Amino acid sequence: MFIHNLKYTVKILFKNKVLIFWMFAFPIILGIFFHMAFENIEKDEALQVFDIAVIDNKEYQNQTIYQETFKELSDKKNKDQLFHIHYVNKKEAEQLLEDNEIEGYVLFNKQEPQIVIKENGMEQTILQFVMDEIKQNKRMIEDLTKKQIEDEIQQGNYNFNVQQIVHDILQKLNNQEVSLKDTSSSHLSYMQIEYYTLIAMACMYGGMLGLTAINNQLANMSAKGKRVSVSPNKKGILVLSSALGSYLVSLVGLAILLIFLKFGLNVEFGSQWLYIIILSLVGDLAGISMGIFIASVFRVSEQAKTGINIAISMFFSVLSGMMGVTLKYVIDKNIPIVNLINPNNLITDGFYALYYYNTFNRYIRDICCLGIFIIVCLFISFRALRREQYDYI
Amino acid sequence: MIIFSTVFKILNKLKGNLILYTVILLAITLFNTTSGNMNHYEATKPDILIVNKDQNNEITKGFVSYLKEQAILKDIDINDQEKVDDALFYRDISYVVYIPENFGDDLVNDKNPTIEYKSNGNEKCIFYPNVN
Numbered sequence: 001m002f003i004h005n006l007k008y009t010v011k012i013l014f015k016n017k018v019l020i021f022w023m024f025a026f027p028i029i030l031g032i033f034f035h036m037a038f039e040n041i042e043k044d045e046a047l048q049v050f051d052i053a054v055i056d057n058k059e060y061q062n063q064t065i066y067q068e069t070f071k072e073l074s075d076k077k078n079k080d081q082l083f084h085i086h087y088v089n090k091k092e093a094e095q096l097l098e099d100n101e102i103e104g105y106v107l108f109n110k111q112e113p114q115i116v117i118k119e120n121g122m123e124q125t126i127l128q129f130v131m132d133e134i135k136q137n138k139r140m141i142e143d144l145t146k147k148q149i150e151d152e153i154q155q156g157n158y159n160f161n162v163q164q165i166v167h168d169i170l171q172k173l174n175n176q177e178v179s180l181k182d183t184s185s186s187h188l189s190y191m192q193i194e195y196y197t198l199i200a201m202a203c204m205y206g207g208m209l210g211l212t213a214i215n216n217q218l219a220n221m222s223a224k225g226k227r228v229s230v231s232p233n234k235k236g237i238l239v240l241s242s243a244l245g246s247y248l249v250s251l252v253g254l255a256i257l258l259i260f261l262k263f264g265l266n267v268e269f270g271s272q273w274l275y276i277i278i279l280s281l282v283g284d285l286a287g288i289s290m291g292i293f294i295a296s297v298f299r300v301s302e303q304a305k306t307g308i309n310i311a312i313s314m315f316f317s318v319l320s321g322m323m324g325v326t327l328k329y330v331i332d333k334n335i336p337i338v339n340l341i342n343p344n345n346l347i348t349d350g351f352y353a354l355y356y357y358n359t360f361n362r363y364i365r366d367i368c369c370l371g372i373f374i375i376v377c378l379f380i381s382f383r384a385l386r387r388e389q390y391d392y393i
Numbered sequence: 394m395i396i397f398s399t400v401f402k403i404l405n406k407l408k409g410n411l412i413l414y415t416v417i418l419l420a421i422t423l424f425n426t427t428s429g430n431m432n433h434y435e436a437t438k439p440d441i442l443i444v445n446k447d448q449n450n451e452i453t454k455g456f457v458s459y460l461k462e463q464a465i466l467k468d469i470d471i472n473d474q475e476k477v478d479d480a481l482f483y484r485d486i487s488y489v490v491y492i493p494e495n496f497g498d499d500l501v502n503d504k505n506p507t508i509e510y511k512s513n514g515n516e517k518c519i520f521y522p523n524v525n
Contacts, residue, residue, distance in 0.1 A: 045514060125437045181509045183491075188514040190482060329483035333476070356482055362475065 001233055002241045009213050009245030019208055023253040027202040028260050031195060035265045038191050050123045053086040053093040053105035060108045065138045073130070082130070103127065144169045187268065187356050190325050193348065195267040196355075197322035200347035202257050203283040204313030206250030207291030211309055213242035214295035214385075215302055220393055222302075229390075239385060247288045254284050270355045275363060279354070282370050283347035287313075289377035290343065296381040316344035346370045439487035440467045442477060450497030460490065481513045488512040 013019065054060060054070060061067075072078060074085040086096060093105040097118050104117035104127050113131055117124045145166055152160045215221040217238050219229035228238060258280060261267040269276055294309050319342050321328030328348070331339050339345040346366045353362035404411070441464040447453040460466075467486050470476050480486045491509040493499075499506035 042514075120437060122437045128436065179505055179507045181507050182512065183509045184481075184488075184511045184514065185478075188482060190484065325483060329479065329485065332479060333485075352482075356478070357475075 002237050005238055005241040006245045006248075009216075009242045010249055012216070013209055013213065013246060013249045016212065019212060020253075023202070023205050023209060023250060024256060027198050027205070027253075027257050030201075031198050031257070031261060031265055034194050034198065038194060042189060042191055049081050049084050051084045051086065051096075051102040052127060053088050053096055053102045055090050055093055055105060055107045056087040057089070057108065059110065063108060063113075065141075066108075066113065066134060069130075069134050082126070106131065141166065141169055185356060187270065189268065192268055192355060193321050193325040193328065193352060195261055195265070196348040196351035197317055197320050197344065199254070199257060199261070199280070199351065200283065200320055200344040201313060201317045201322065202254055203250075203280075203287035203347055204290065204309075204316065204344060206246070206254070206284050206287035207289075207294070207309050207313065208306060209246035209250050210243060210288040210291030211295040211305055212302075213246040214239065214292050215305070217242055218295070219388075219390055220299070226393065235385070235388075239382075243288060243292055246291070247285060250284055250288060251281070254280055268355060269351065272354050275354055275360075276351070279347065279350045279363070279367065282367055282374070283343070283350070286343040286347070286370050286374050286377075289374045289381070292381045293377040296384040313344065316342050320345035320348045340369050341373070343370060343373050346373070436463070438463065438465045440465045440485065442467055442469055442471060442480070442486050442489040443492065444471050444477075444489060445492045446494045447492050447496040450495075452497035452500055453492060454497075456492070456496075478511075481511060484513055486513070 070083070070085055073080075073082045075081060086093075086102065088096065088105075090107065093102070093107075093116075096102045097105060097116065100118075103121070103123040104115055106127075107114045107116060113135070115124075115128060115131060117127075145162070148165045148169065149160065149162070152158075152165075216224050217228050217235075218225045229235075258276075262269065290312070291309060294305050294312075298305055298308060300308075317323075319327065319331060319338065328339070328345065331345075332349075339349070346369050350363055350366040350370075353360075353366060357363075441460065443457055443460060443466065445453065445457060464487075467480070469480050469486065471489075477486075477489055481489065489511045491511075493506055493508070496506045496508070
């Protein structure tokens, strides 16, 4: 009987076109839209070479250090190229600034460089930083050279090579630099979270399959349920096989979604495929459990149950960061307990932990919380379904 | 004529809404035009965290106060590594600077200390530590 009911549950669910659309096609369509909308959002973070202007006047011609530095920083062959420099006169520079062609221009007036900008921003701050840095280094080199020459003269040595002294000082300054070591993770794309919430949503939508399968067993929900109820079969076997059938169907949908995300949209999951599959299995089971819970606890019409399921899963999706990953972070940071009982967030967070963290602590915590969620849902459902009797339907 | 006067009656009934939307429109226009005007330079500062293991050194203190001038220090528990990593990932902070022990002394004694940093991949902000 178990196999028989399992087989027909799967068949009936696959023939339910509306459910199959929401379970199989909807997450994929949403994923495509996410991809279209967010593909370029992170490119904005890359530091692009930006345009500035330098007023090419007499004062500038005397500034060898600035000239050399600008030449270096605007060299197209240099991988650290920072600026694209227009050498123009003041009037042209003002026009360029007005037309937003450049971020700002540098004007040399009596030795001191001035920066003229139109609005504050990251590029303008970088320009200011570069100018300060050149000024500081210039002064440092000049002071040190002066001191060195004075020392030489004091020692009675008039036969020195200024070029050599400057060279030595530069060497010394370069050697003294504090070395920086970048220990950042290479997995920093926060847009991946959006796709993880999509998987979580698909898992929760799997709940609708569980809900439908259980409704088919309930005498007060459908004619099919009435017939099933009066049959001499054990209720437990019927319910379990229906639940398992819906689980299998939703796993097919989830597998298609995962394959599509990985190979169609190139979503990054990290490399721990075994853990990803375990998380998907557990996550999907959480969705099914929630569907069973709603089907058995709420005594309302089928449409109302579906509505409740969608409303709850959408609400959980929002909290887990589907409409902006910042919300997930804010909740994680301020009221973590909310995200620990939210199955959508636990699934999303599990994928995030596998993607970003090298350790498994967080992943294991998420799996455990999901396990507790599943046990609680199923326990309450079975309590509600046990020994159900109807005087009148 | 009936329709003509009715239009005004309706408008009169809806005057609350009309005034509300006009005021909102004007306020937004005003806000946009005033915020567009800029008359002083202000540096755009990234949000950062400093994990300092060299607390009692004057040079390190100087370095930290320099960083504080150039960036905004966020209030995040630096002892909880997970919170720091989360903050980086969700762009709450742009980078974390780890100052090693004996940083100040090593710097004076020409030992070339290494400062480790973690960034969130926002190149505009990474530019800061590199310049410094």
